[in-house]
Amino acid sequence: MRARDLAEPFPAVSLDDQALDAARLLAEHRLPGVLVVDDAGRPRAILPASQLVRLLVPGYIIEDPSLAAVIDEAHADRLCEELVGVSVGECLPRDAPEPAVAAADDTAVEVAALMARTRSPLVAVVERPAARRDGSGGELLGVITASHLLHRLLGNA
Numbered sequence: 001m002r003a004r005d006l007a008e009p010f011p012a013v014s015l016d017d018q019a020l021d022a023a024r025l026l027a028e029h030r031l032p033g034v035l036v037v038d039d040a041g042r043p044r045a046i047l048p049a050s051q052l053v054r055l056l057v058p059g060y061i062i063e064d065p066s067l068a069a070v071i072d073e074a075h076a077d078r079l080c081e082e083l084v085g086v087s088v089g090e091c092l093p094r095d096a097p098e099p100a101v102a103a104a105d106d107t108a109v110e111v112a113a114l115m116a117r118t119r120s121p122l123v124a125v126v127e128r129p130a131a132r133r134d135g136s137g138g139e140l141l142g143v144i145t146a147s148h149l150l151h152r153l154l155g156n157a
Contacts, residue, residue, distance in 0.1 A: 003111050004104035006152060007125035007142030012037045015044065015089035022088050023052045023080065032121035032145065035099065036088055041140055043099040043124040045092050055091055056082055101126055104141055108153060111144055121146045 012035040013022045022034055026049045036045040054062070056079040061067050083091075100120040102111050104127040115123055122145055128138035 001108040001152060002104065003102040003106040003108075003123075003125045003144065004127070004141055006108060006111065006144045006149065007104075008144070008148060010035060010122070010143035010145075012041075012140075013047070013088050014039065015087065015092075017088045018083075019052065019055070019086040019088055019091045020080065020083040022047060022091070023083055026052065032147075035122060035124055035143055036092070037140070042138075043101050043126070043140060045096050046099045046120055046122050047088060047091060048121065051091060051093070052083070055086075056080060099124055102144070103128055108149065112149060112153070115144075115146055115149065123149075 011025050011029065011031070013025065014037060025031070026034055031049065033046050033048040035043055036047050038044045057068075061071070097118065100114050100118040100123040102114055102123050102125050104125055106114075106125075111123055115121075122143050124143055125141045126138035127141055
């Protein structure tokens with residue numbers, strides 16, 4: 001199995017898209033994260049759903065989880081208002097690693113190793129031009145999720 005055979009169409013957002021729209025996309029499709037692309041459609045980052053959840057929780061609750069019990073339901077229902085007017089780019093950690101990107105010809109084991117090494121729930125699959133084997137450029141073919149990769153690998157076991 002090659003990465004091109006495992007790649008599936010997957011929603012992507014741009015750095016300038018609204019974080020609230022990205023959160024809705026993640027929630028509606030129950031995705032572990034979303035691929036962030038630049039204006040040319042090249043992978044630039046992966047925004048995990050957990051990062052958006054982290055932005056919703058006030059810092060004082062993260063520091064002292066016992067305070068979460070005192071937040072009433074009315075306030076909890078308004079947590080997503082924190083994302084209004086915030087761009088996807090603003091949600092990414094400043095030290096966000098480069099997204100995990102596999103070449104279309106990579107094997108399933110190479111993809112699994114990349115996923116494990118980067119601890120990423122998603123790997124973008126790119127068909128790289130022959131002249132640019134350094135990993136830059138190329139057409140985005142789709143994404144391989146950890147669950148899809150496991151499903152395919154377990155199917156062969």
